[in-house]
Amino acid sequence: MRPVAVTASALGPGQAWDDRGTSLTAVVAAAASGGAPALVLQRKGGGGGGGGEAPGTVAIPLEPAAAWRAGPQLLLVKAPPGAAAWLLRGGGGASENGAPAPPAAQPPLLALACGSAADADALAAACDAAAAAAASGQRSAKGGSSGGSGGDGSGSGSAGDGGGGGGGGGGGNVFDAKIDKTSSDMYFHYYGMLQHQQNMLQPMGTLLVNERMLETYIYARDKFLKPGGRMFPQIGRIHAAAFSDALLYGEVAGKAGFWQQPAFYGVDVTGLFEAAAEGYFAQVVVDAFDPSVLVSGCATRVFDFATIKESDLTVIDLPLELTVASPATVHGVATWFDVLFNGSAVQRWLSTAPGLPTTHWFQLRCVLAQPLAVLAPNTVLRGSMRLTAHERQSYTVEITLTAPPLAPGGPPQKSSGRYDLKEPFYRQLTNWYYQQQQASPLDAVAVQAAAAAVAAAAAAAPPPPPSQQQQQVGYAQQQGGYAYPAYQQHHQQPQQAFAAQWPQQQYH
Structure with a gap:
């Protein structure tokens, strides 16, 4: 018919x-x-x-x-x-x-x-x-x-x-x-x-890939881009680092505490506690956090939009090998992204990194239900982060991290989590978040110390181009510097892998 x-x-x-x-x-x-x-x-x-x-x-x-x-x-x-x-x-x-x-x-x-x-x-x-x-x-x-x-x-x-x-x-x-x-x-x-x-066309979502708009971007490239044409942005990078934030962990775990009441208006809701806790920890947390909560360097996955295939975005794997400089409790993995606008004369990076001016993408954190204890300096956490596309225009994120045992001869610590980017917890929109920000102003001494550390690191590094040098000073003044040296090095100095091809890259 x-x-x-x-x-x-x-x-x-x-x-x-x-x-x-x-x-x-x-x-x-x-x-x-x-x-x-x-x-x-x-x-x-x-x-x-x-x-x-x-x-x-x-x-x-x-x-x-x-x-x-x-x-x-x-x-x-x-x-x-x-x-x-x-x-x-x-x-x-x-x-x-x-x-x-x-x-x-x-x-x-x-x-x-x-x-x-x-x-x-x-x-x-x-x-x-x-x-x-x-x-x-x-x-x-x-x-x-x-x-x-x-x-x-x-x-x-x-x-x-x-x-x-x-x-x-x-x-x-x-x-x-x-x-x-x-x-x-x-x-x-x-x-x-x-x-x-x-x-x-703005193809970036939270964590770069949310909403699966990049696939449309690649489809449009294959259908409409002429030979020699340019992609804006051309490069995208996802970064992941371990973080320690007892306040955030307590907030997520505390929400599940409601379901431990045996007599809520005469109703025993404890049978729902396990499912509720699993649901709260399965939400990625979207907010703008202070970079001082980062306790490791970054793992990075690079996407070249000029050559990547649409099928490459179905399953995205990011191996994690994160060195934690000092003893800490690791509560999860923090993520953000940046993209490169590779112009013929100027190359500029748009970054959503913590500590830089906040964008509407913010940053994402995946909180582990079972934190990991790091007892020795320079401990290496190993694991993986896998993003699998699903038909609700987003991704399922699976994270696994392994740490050395708590005691010699014991089993290694292992923690994992499964998260849905489609169902985030927009923490920056809550009154609680703003109250905490207002109740915890930056300590002037700590800001000066962090700024001095950034200045010392910058003095020891090769001088960047004048425009980038001016930009870095501006960020240091606005943000008070970065507390974690590896993070500062990662986001204020050009990476060697990109310096040869795009020597004038700037964060903007």
Whole structure:
């Protein structure tokens, strides 16, 4: 049973067709000065998120055998020379009980390239069969029929595209195949409210990869980037370090204490304690913390967006070998990221590291339910951090850390945790967090000592370029320096691995 019956009618110069499903009117303009005809898309205004679309007109030249989309149910085909142009629209579809399906229930047309109404119907049938086969695979039937126009509703596809949609995104796509439809509907409902979201691409989420926007970034690179083109950003790095924060650990553990009450208004809730504690510790903590809580150097995973494959982002492994300089209790792993904008003249880093000016990404911490005790200086913690993509547009994070035994001859300490980036604890939004920040002002003596340590380390290091040197002094004055020397060295001096290729990298 065909989900959509395609009808076609010839469209001459100056004739218009109003697509009632969108705010667009398509007009085929007469050829000017012997040039090719054009498809003119006229936006009436009032559409889009919040009704904020402004009126406007754009003309798209029509090449032979090319198809152009104008909204989810409107398609114009420019046939080869000597044939007519055809305007195709969805209609006459049938529901499962045989009754005519309402327009809203009809899936969008696929982009076609043909020279007659008969060819259009034949090609539509082939595309329908291909879409049905794809839907029976990774997508549900409901998710497989989704699609629509992107941006302002215009796009293109050619005969060489194999009948695939252009900017309108007709038919299925890779995103539908790997994302739960409920999650994507909620996601795009929110971003659909942003009137200018279609004009920009910001592919970084918390911990760089959350929301799985980088995959769209790579997909766009493969589809649109010309040879020699640039990616902004080009490099991304995820950093991880051990941290010690008894206050945070007590806060997370304390929330589970509620479920240890044997008589809460006459109800014994202790049976839920184990599940509640597991749930609280499974939340990544999103906040801006003081770098003094870091007790080790950083492990780093580098992504080159110019060469990385989309499949490389499905499972991300980061081996952990963290040296703890002094005895401490390790309560978990702290993470952050930075990205490089590698311009032709200037290279700049955008960093979300602790101690630098806070961004809306903040930093993330994974709190271990079982802390590790480090008893000797320069103890090495070994383990791994694995990020596995899931269909709710985020990642599952699995962390394992091993420390030397507490007593000679005893078993090594081992702690692990499983976290969902989709379900974070936004600690920086709580009143408790701000109260703690206001109740614990920076100690002036400690700030001066930390600043002196940074100045001494900078004096011993090779001088950076003047612009970077000025930037580092500014950060030291704003933040009072960094308490952990390995952290300071990692984030204030260019890494040797990048210095040769990008000698002027700057954190900004």
